[in-house]
Amino acid sequence: MDFAGSSERTTAERLASQRVSARGALAVARRHGRTRLDRLFQEGAAKIRMPRSDGEPLEAILINTAGGMTGGDRLAWEIDAGADTSVMVTTQASEKVYRAASGQAEMAIRLSAEENGRLAWLPQETILFDRAAFSRRLDVELAAGAQALIAEATVFGRGAMGERVERGIFRDRWHVVQAGRLVHAEAFAAGPDFHTTLGKRAVLAGAAAMATVLLVAPDTDAWLDKVRDIVGERGGASAWSVGGTGKLLARLYDDDGYSLRKRLVPLLGLLNGRADMPKCWSL
Template identity: 60%
Template sequence: MQRVSARGELVARLRDGQTRVERLFQEGAAKIRLPARDGEALEAILINTAGGLTGGDRIGWHIEARAGASLAVTTQACEKVYRSSGGHAETTCSIAVGAGARVAWLPQETIVFDRSAFLRRLDVDVAPNAAVLLVEAAVFGRHAMGESVAAATFRDRWRVRVGGRLVHAEDFAIGPDVSASLSKRAAFGGGQAFATLLLIAPDAAERMDAVRAIVGESGGASFWKVGETGKLLARLVATDGYALRERLTPLVTMLNGRAGLPKTWSL
């Protein structure tokens, strides 16, 4: 059967006081679109023209903001991971943030279907005086569509470095008995959706009270000092994708500064 094998790359640089595209590459089902901007940040929209992923599909992205550039990256829609007839779907993303630059990685939710198999990897390198906002969210079946996920495999690996030093590493794994894991009180407590948000920035500590107020009791937030910068980590758990969005939207809006919420999130 035909499988997706796709790759996209976007490199942005600061020129004449504006963030501009230096390199754009797209191959296969990976497409990148750049809508008209309202602010100083360049906004990029990633598109998987295959319409979703299934076993054997591979898609990779490379995002880079060079010194002083400001870049926000999102997706056209939620990525759907469908039932696999063999093998796993895989997405990889590498992000490089240069001195004084800022990147916001804000893809919409990944929707996981029953009997799917998915591996995701995120590798980020940040200059010591730069900033990056990372958000990844997943929904196990759409409640409004009557969907549920009994069995699936989902693996998510993050590695984030500041000045070459590893400051955040996590490996999330659920499955194959997803329904049992979701029902556990120490895990999701019956919820079907979750999000992880990581902010690396010099002013991250100043956002803690506002973040905790939005996250509420169904999740948590913590802060660590990392060299000359800060690391703020927040996790949200919700009953479904709609409830997750109710808190994730104001959280992203607040943490993304003047760039606010990507246009595609409100469509």
Template identity: 60%
Template sequence: MSIEPAIDPGLKSQRVRARGALCVTRRAGRTRIQRMFQEGAAKIRLPQGEDPLQAVLINTAGGLTGGDSLEWAFEVGDDASAILTTQACERAYRSAAGTATVSTSIAVGAGGRVCWLPQETILFDGSALRRRLEVDLAPDAEGLFLEATIFGRTAMGEVVRRAEFRDRWRVRQSGRLVHAEDFAIGPMIADRLGRRAVTLGGAAVATVLLVAPEAPERLEAARAIMGEDGGASAWQVGDTGKLLARLCCKDGYHLRKRLVALLELLNERAGLPKVWSL
């Protein structure tokens, strides 16, 4: 006769509470680390000899579920340049209770440039995730920003039927709001994605934003790369420019192909982070 182990009803599941922060400055002709902090499952690795400086972010918990919290904070000093990416795709797993949160804040000084290029976030059936991006750019700073989301890996036969997902962006330059958006979908994900005004069944989406004086000049080339899988617009915003592109593909494989070409166009000085090709 088997005996089931007793379960303490007051026992709570372990939750991820992770924070990482990095501050870089320009010294002796190169971007260098000034301060770095990491706590819990948040780790930052910096490949040597890179300029612009590349920071690879790692969540050692292997993914997120309800109640988990992951926070990143970055400062790029005057005339410094940094590319921020992730070691792998982030994963939001089924949540028994609560919502996982990922918050990123970025500040860029005068003449600085930042590229926020995390790899895709994969949502699993039953997941609950809130993602937030807050950016403050100095008057002549530049930035390239990406967030990509995959609603289940179609190659693995995964279908996200029910989930909750929220994505919030706030990008300011000289204290002026130059881009804001709030995306919300759920709980009936599959039903919503099937609508023509959403993705018409596409399981992979991405938003790319370039804030730089030359942004409007890249518009036609960006549209050519995206083809029928997305659209782009560009504006003059004060003394700088803004290009906003949105991609919608049937799966993560086709999204990655479009993204690689688009990001190489918009980040021609430095191309893509090396981890994207691993």
């Protein structure tokens, strides 16, 4: 994807740039009565750190040392939760996707949990800048009896900095399977005219921040009233019985990332149970 005409490009933009190609992988297993690190792989700008903890779940922090992404960058994360384990994954900071001179930034996320494993994928927000081009793919495979809490929040420009996102490309695809059966799939696409797309009432009605939260676990309908109280009028939530388990899906939107966080943090804290929120999240 190329948003800048040749006459608008600087000399630096016309020069070939080094692109990020990074991958981080983490696997946990249950040993001696608790969740412990089983395998760790880090390549390129993808780093994983685990704060010391005496209890469950094991917490992992993902770090992109490149400081953000732009056109042509590739970043992949893989998280595997073994049987009877509990792992919570977040990011050190918000992932920033900058203007793309050419191509698009791509992120691939693969999550899996074995029988009775519990996995929480709770990255901080992705912030898209004007003329960013970004594609994200999330694939989740759960065994029977496994549970997953998955959240992704996206912010279109930093309102506090006076930024306005007019043009760009954003593609987001989720595919969640449990015990070989599809339990959730969705695809979101916006651009190249962000202003028009996001301004539609059926999309964000002019808001600049949104989040999707998915819980796959038994008896999700028991959480529905509390979830709707937190989400309020700027979003919605529903719960179903699907594939032998339960599914709760919530969507939130707001004027900026900070306002969105004020509802997203208590929502994730509620659904994450005794684990609460990752240590590096803060308002």
